[in-house]
Amino acid sequence: EAGVTQFPSHSVIEKGQTVTLRCDPISGHDNLYWYRRVMGKEIKFLLHFVKESKQDESGMPNNRFLAERTGGTYSTLKVQPAELEDSGVYFCASSQGWGSQETQYFGPGTRLLVL
């Protein structure tokens, strides 16, 4: 069974540009999460989808970040316009159910560098 996949693995863009990150969850997992680690900080939750609906987006830093999950399969996270402080590693995770007893499985991450 394939794990969570993310694309691209790395992205280098200039300040002000737009970047779109993609996450494909484990097949059959209705729950999809985005996290990120910015330089020197801890991994932080961004948002949670249940199928195509946003269940919790309390961790989204500002309105430059837009996450979508049309059709309830893969998800995209767009940063527009990117700022220097957006540099970091963006992780996606998925789980079959939701709740504290449901294990989340993480992808390898996308490393974003904004110059």
Place this chain on the structure above:
Amino acid sequence: DAKTTQPPSMDCAEGRAANLPCNHSTISGNEYVYWYRQIHSQGPQYIIHGLKNNETNEMASLIITEDRKSSTLILPHATLRDTAVYYCIARNNNDMRFGAGTRLTVKP
């Protein structure tokens, strides 16, 4: 989620058991204890989780004290590939709250 406290770093000799402690003194009754690790720059890898009882799987064992205020992750025979940052998370929500973790270095 309850706050967890872990030592910043630990060393372990290859082939020996690695015992990683975690304090979660404010844990509530419905919070699970999860352990993940991150090897180099890879994504967090799930290891094990538990609520009250001790748990064991092919990767590790999780020992939770009776009062649930602390736990220990045990890697029974550490290898060089187990060198990683290990995160203990007390979780009662959908999101995972990662702390700084323990950097475990397995030495030959």
